[in-house]
Amino acid sequence: MSTRIAILGGGVMGGTLLSALLSAGHAPGDVVVGEKLAERAEELREQFGVTVTGNVEAVSGADVVLVVVKPQDVPSLLEEIAGAVPPDATVVSLAAGIRIATIEQALPGVAVVRAMPNTPALVGAGMFGISPGSTCTDDRLELVRELLATGGKVVVVDESGQDAVTAVSGSGPAYVFYLAEAMIAGGVEAGLDLETATTLATQTIVGAAKLLDESDEDAAELRRRVTSPNGTTHAAITTFDEQGVRDGLVAGVLAAARRSEELS
Numbered sequence: 001m002s003t004r005i006a007i008l009g010g011g012v013m014g015g016t017l018l019s020a021l022l023s024a025g026h027a028p029g030d031v032v033v034g035e036k037l038a039e040r041a042e043e044l045r046e047q048f049g050v051t052v053t054g055n056v057e058a059v060s061g062a063d064v065v066l067v068v069v070k071p072q073d074v075p076s077l078l079e080e081i082a083g084a085v086p087p088d089a090t091v092v093s094l095a096a097g098i099r100i101a102t103i104e105q106a107l108p109g110v111a112v113v114r115a116m117p118n119t120p121a122l123v124g125a126g127m128f129g130i131s132p133g134s135t136c137t138d139d140r141l142e143l144v145r146e147l148l149a150t151g152g153k154v155v156v157v158d159e160s161g162q163d164a165v166t167a168v169s170g171s172g173p174a175y176v177f178y179l180a181e182a183m184i185a186g187g188v189e190a191g192l193d194l195e196t197a198t199t200l201a202t203q204t205i206v207g208a209a210k211l212l213d214e215s216d217e218d219a220a221e222l223r224r225r226v227t228s229p230n231g232t233t234h235a236a237i238t239t240f241d242e243q244g245v246r247d248g249l250v251a252g253v254l255a256a257a258r259r260s261e262e263l264s
Ligand SMILES: NC(=O)C1=CN([C@@H]2O[C@H](COP(=O)(O)OP(=O)(O)OC[C@H]3O[C@@H](n4cnc5c(N)ncnc54)[C@H](OP(=O)(O)O)[C@@H]3O)[C@@H](O)[C@H]2O)C=CC1
Pocket: 008, 009, 010, 011, 012, 013, 014, 034, 035, 036, 037, 040, 055, 068, 069, 070, 071, 073, 076, 077, 094, 095, 096, 116, 117, 118, 119, 170, 171
């Protein structure tokens, strides 16, 4: 029998998960979205042909409930759906910083999984870190893993690692886009037109990511292979180090991890 899925919150990440699930062959009739913004609800109905309704209605009959509202909206959402979630359903929270214990307290007896996604799931190249709650069986965790794998890679981590996962892969796409913005700006300043600089930077990031993924070498070795003695790359990396770029990036990742911890 097919898995009935409720997605609560149809924004950037909810829409991404919806798109991944449908692209992987889940039928629109098996997915119901709870979205409070009327305009967005209409958009999702038109684009994906799914039912968009209230949260209580969305969770009734669901096998898996994906909670994808902003962290500050999670407590009131859980209060709203408590009592309506089928006892044999699995609730998956994708909200940054919301602890499994908080959800288990709000939904007594319901199996919980905490998950941290990222937006490349929109193109099937997402990264998910998932952690099972105290009553989540291996079978339920496997079901969640399979559903999320429609959007990319899934790793199982202890919940204590979720702040770090959030800081590395959850927020990580933004760091890469930040790098792209800077490479494009530098290219334009060095004399290229915007379109050419954008093409060069984009393909370079795609190519470097593919090489890093497929090569047996680590990032440091791959970087070394680009860096000729006293050449152009050396000039760039030396400047990055002088300007504290590496330290700044490490500090940024740690700030994201702290913020994730604060949110909980
Ligand atoms: N975007 C990302 O890259 C990532 C996001 N996440 C997590 O995903 C979650 C969602 O983020 P994101 O998609 O970016 O946020 P969005 O604001 O784009 O989406 C949330 C959507 O849920 C709606 N909403 C709010 N409250 C309710 C409710 N009670 N019932 C139904 N819908 C509701 C919001 O409407 P309104 O705007 O009117 O409040 C909005 O349309 C967050 O918890 C975030 O931590 C995790 C990793 C990556």
